Amino acid sequence: MIRQHIIFSGRVQGVGFRYRAVNAARMYRVGGWVRNLPDGRVEAELEGTEDSISQVILAVERGTYVSIDNMWVRNIPATGETSFYVKDEE
Secondary structure: EEEEEEEEEEEOOOOHHHHHHHHHHHOOOOEEEEEEEEOOOEEEEEEEHHHHHHHHHHHHHHOOOOOEEEEEEEEEEEOOOEHHHHHHHO
8 A cells, every 4th residue: 555645736726626636536546635725736645545535636637627737746655544535715
């Protein structure tokens, strides 16, 4: 298991990004959280296999109106988290 801290930029707020992320994370059994940032980006931490995390990102990106221009990815220590939720905005 790995955990990644990811910042997404592009058309990622106001398009259902967070709720698609929750649904996809539950489908692919990925733990973590997602939230909007005040500057228009979205921040997330995803924990699972490398493949399952990639599947979550692909599922979100395929969503209507979502357009990810850039992703900043940093590997961080896994915590064993298995649930996925929308975290309060920063």
